[in-house]
Each structure stands twice: as structure tokens, then as C-alpha cells.
Amino acid sequence: MFDVVVVGGGPSGATAAEELARSGHSVALLDRDGRIKPCGGAIPPRLVSDFRIPDSQIVARINTARMISPTQRRVDIPIENGYVGMVDREFFDEYLRARAADAGAARFTGTFLRIDRHGIETKVIYRDKASGEERALRTALIIGADGARSNVAKAEVPGGDRIPFVIAYHEIIEAPERTDTYDPARCDVIYDGAISPDFYGWVFPHGKSASVGMGTGLDGVDLKRATADLRRAAGLESCRTIRREGAPIPLRPMDRWDNGRDVVLAGDAAGVVAPSSGEGIYYAMIGGQVAATAASACLSTGRAGDLALARKLFMREHKQVFRVLGAMQNAYYRSDERRERFVSLCHDIDVQRLTFEAYMNKKLVRARPMAHLKIGLKNLAHLTRLVAVTRV
Structure with missing residues (x-):
């Protein structure tokens, strides 16, 4: 009997499993193994420091x-x-899974099939990779960290089958x-x-x-x-x-990440990839962290409503960044004429500095309000075609 079964062993699931195991909970980490996600592999310095990456x-x-x-x-x-x-990602993901196991998480390799409930008993049913047989993991809670087309999300969380x-x-x-x-x-x-x-x-x-x-x-x-x-x-x-x-x-976070009972989502399964940039590793690991916090709270209090903490904690910190990046994607990715203007806008030194300060620190930079004002005016001028595209 596990406190939590984490379905999916990417950065989000591995982080959730490690956090819960270090908190003293019994955790199973179920991963398909052998799959390497297509990914540019970029991570900011804040991830390196926050998650102790060697x-x-x-x-x-x-x-x-x-x-x-x-x-x-x-x-x-x-x-x-x-x-x-x-x-x-071939080596990074396995490093995170191994670190979760070192913290005390039990690793299982196979494909998630379904969640079975009988009375007060809940089981995660999976197909074992080595034997091909169906097996069960008894648990109190489940974290679905099984990707953008999450089978856990589709089966358990409203809207889980409609993620753009x-x-x-x-x-x-x-x-x-x-x-x-x-x-x-x-x-x-x-x-x-x-x-x-x-x-x-x-x-x-x-x-x-x-x-x-x-x-x-x-x-x-x-x-x-x-x-x-x-x-x-x-x-x-x-x-x-x-x-x-x-x-x-x-392309955007789901409106709800839990089923109000015993399931909470994390990472791509919850839709937490930054608009415009497509950056996902940092937000996946934060998603795993807040899912672990919500699951731990639920186990402590017995209140299923505490699972909603995952989304609340994530959006409290990152909602504004996602909103700004989403607006930028909607504005500039619509045509080549708009893309040309976007690259032209990137000549601006204030745009360059604030963009990478925000990337490295993972929050909007507010230290230079005049720079923000200038960027806003230049952005408006490009979108309304009041200025010509910079030629280089």
C-alpha cells in the first residue's frame, strides 16, 4: 500500500516522487521507460540552483x-x-528518476492502464514491461504526470481530453x-x-x-x-x-488539475508549458513540486480539497508570466509579417535584457519601469504598423 503512485517518470513525475519520498511518504514511481521526449533541453540557472542539478x-x-x-x-x-x-533528456530524466529512488521511491516499469476503485480501495493498474502482465499498485492518491496526452487526465479530470x-x-x-x-x-x-x-x-x-x-x-x-x-x-x-x-x-494550463477525490495532475499533463517559448522542463519540475505539496497536505488533513493547492500555488507564482507569453504568441505568431516585426523588435536592448532576466529568474522584472514602458510603446507601434521594420 502506497501513499501516492506517481504515473510518469519525466522531470515532473520524478520531482514529485522525490519530494514526497523525502517527506517520509511511501511512493511508487511508474514509468514506461525507453521513451525520450523531443525537447530542446534548455534549462535556466534558477532550475539548476533550486533543484540542485550537478x-x-x-x-x-x-x-x-x-x-x-x-x-x-x-x-x-x-x-x-x-x-x-x-x-x-535521455540522461537527465533517468538521473532524476534515480535520485527519486535514492530518496526512497519504489520504481516500477510499465504502461498505465486505468484506475480501479472498489469501496475504499484504490488501485493503479498497469502492464508490466518485463512480463507483459497486468499488475496493481494499491494507493491512497495518484499524481498524473504522464504527458500532454495524459491518460490519467482524460479519465479523471474535467477537460483532460481537450488540452490544446x-x-x-x-x-x-x-x-x-x-x-x-x-x-x-x-x-x-x-x-x-x-x-x-x-x-x-x-x-x-x-x-x-x-x-x-x-x-x-x-x-x-x-x-x-x-x-x-x-x-x-x-x-x-x-x-x-x-x-x-x-x-x-x-499550449496552456488546464483550468482544473484535480478530480476532487484522489488524483492531481502535474507537468505536461496539467498543461504547464510556457506559451510562445514552449519551455517546459522548469515548469514541469515546479508542477511536480506543487503536486507533491498538495498530495502531502491531503494525506495529512484527509481533505480531498487540498489537492487543488497544486494549481493555486503554481498560478500564484507564474500566472502573469504565462499571460504575457500567451499574449505575445497570439500577437506575433499569426503571420510572417508579424514574425518579421517580432524579430525586428528584438533589436531593442531593453527587450533583450528584460527577456533574459525574466528567463533566468522566472519572473517578470520590475526593477526598470521606464524600460517596461518603452517596450510597451514599441510593441504597440509594431502591432499597429506605425513603425517600419528595422533593416539590418
Whole structure:
């Protein structure tokens, strides 16, 4: 009998399992194993410090971000007073699962099937990977951390079957040495409708490898062809492909994360991926942390209503950032003309500094109100076409 069964062993589920185990609860961590989520792998310094990530997990430190417009305008943004850390999800996720196990979580490998309830007894039913047999884990509570198309969410939480998402696809390639078009210390973000008509493409270095990919929420887009075009433009078409991966990325947090009884969601299952950027690792781990807090409170008080704490705690800290990023995506990702203006806006030094200060610290920066005012006015001028697009 477990206090909590965590379904899903990505950053969110592994973090929830570790937090609960360190709090003295009996925890089972159920993971499918063998699946590597497509992900650029970027993490901010705040995640590294808050979650005690060792240097051995950081495969690259990025000091520049390059924005590329539909007309191939390039804006290089230096990352001052910090860096963007890059991790390889193949190893990073397993590190987090192993750390949860070291804290006392019991690991199980298999595929979640359903939740069975009989009277006061609740069981998580899964198909064991090694034997292929159905097995059961008795538990008081369940944390669903099983991704953007969460089966736990679909079965248990209102709205869990209607999460909007984009499909992300990327190819992990052997990284070359520095070239005219590739820099192992620079992330390239491509805002071009020819690559993605409603999101963006990317080239993210991972040390000896690199992630090259794109995302879209539209049907009919050939993801592999767009990625091939992106590799060709970046001079990476001849690099050996190590693996190919695709998966959905949710676009906004769900309105409710619990079923009011014994289930609470975390990470992609709850929709916590930042709009506009698609950043998910940091918010997934925070989601796992607040889900663990809510579950622990529920176990202590016996009040199922305490499961709602997960969403309340998360949104109290991050709602405004998500709102601003969502507005930016709605405003600028609608057409190539808008994307061109967005990259032009990125020439502004105040935009550059405030963007990465917010990224590294994970909150809107309020220290320079005049800079915020200037950015707001420039943003309005671009959206209303009162200014011409900057030419470089």
C-alpha cells in the first residue's frame, strides 16, 4: 500500500516522487521507460540552483540566442550575467528518476492502464514491461504526470481530453565544430512560416550533439520535410542523425488539475508549458513540486480539497508570466509579417535584457519601469504598423 503512485517518470513525475519520498511518504514511481521526449533541453540557472542539478548534467552552456526572421534577418542576443543550460533528456530524466529512488521511491516499469476503485480501495493498474502482465499498485492518491496526452487526465479530470497542443518534432544529430552557420554556444530560434506556420524552429547545441526541430499545431504540415529544410539552411544536412522523436506540447494550463477525490495532475499533463517559448522542463519540475505539496497536505488533513493547492500555488507564482507569453504568441505568431516585426523588435536592448532576466529568474522584472514602458510603446507601434521594420 502506497501513499501516492506517481504515473510518469519525466522531470515532473520524478520531482514529485522525490519530494514526497523525502517527506517520509511511501511512493511508487511508474514509468514506461525507453521513451525520450523531443525537447530542446534548455534549462535556466534558477532550475539548476533550486533543484540542485550537478554540473555533470549540463552538456552545454549557451551565451547567445540568435533570432532568425522569415527574410533571414538575424538578431544575436547576448545572455548577460548568466547562461542557458542544456541537458540531454535521455540522461537527465533517468538521473532524476534515480535520485527519486535514492530518496526512497519504489520504481516500477510499465504502461498505465486505468484506475480501479472498489469501496475504499484504490488501485493503479498497469502492464508490466518485463512480463507483459497486468499488475496493481494499491494507493491512497495518484499524481498524473504522464504527458500532454495524459491518460490519467482524460479519465479523471474535467477537460483532460481537450488540452490544446502543438506537435514537436526534432532530430538529434552529431554536432559539427563551429561553422559560419553553427555555433556550439548559441541557440538559434527560427521564426519563419516556411518552417513552422504557427510556432518556430530551433537549433539547440547539446555539446557533442544538437537538437534540430520545429513545432506546429496545424494539420497537413510535413514536420520531417520542414526539419530537413531547417538542417539544410543551418548547414547541418550532412551531419549523422542519432535519433528522431516527436510528441505533443500543451499550449496552456488546464483550468482544473484535480478530480476532487484522489488524483492531481502535474507537468505536461496539467498543461504547464510556457506559451510562445514552449519551455517546459522548469515548469514541469515546479508542477511536480506543487503536486507533491498538495498530495502531502491531503494525506495529512484527509481533505480531498487540498489537492487543488497544486494549481493555486503554481498560478500564484507564474500566472502573469504565462499571460504575457500567451499574449505575445497570439500577437506575433499569426503571420510572417508579424514574425518579421517580432524579430525586428528584438533589436531593442531593453527587450533583450528584460527577456533574459525574466528567463533566468522566472519572473517578470520590475526593477526598470521606464524600460517596461518603452517596450510597451514599441510593441504597440509594431502591432499597429506605425513603425517600419528595422533593416539590418
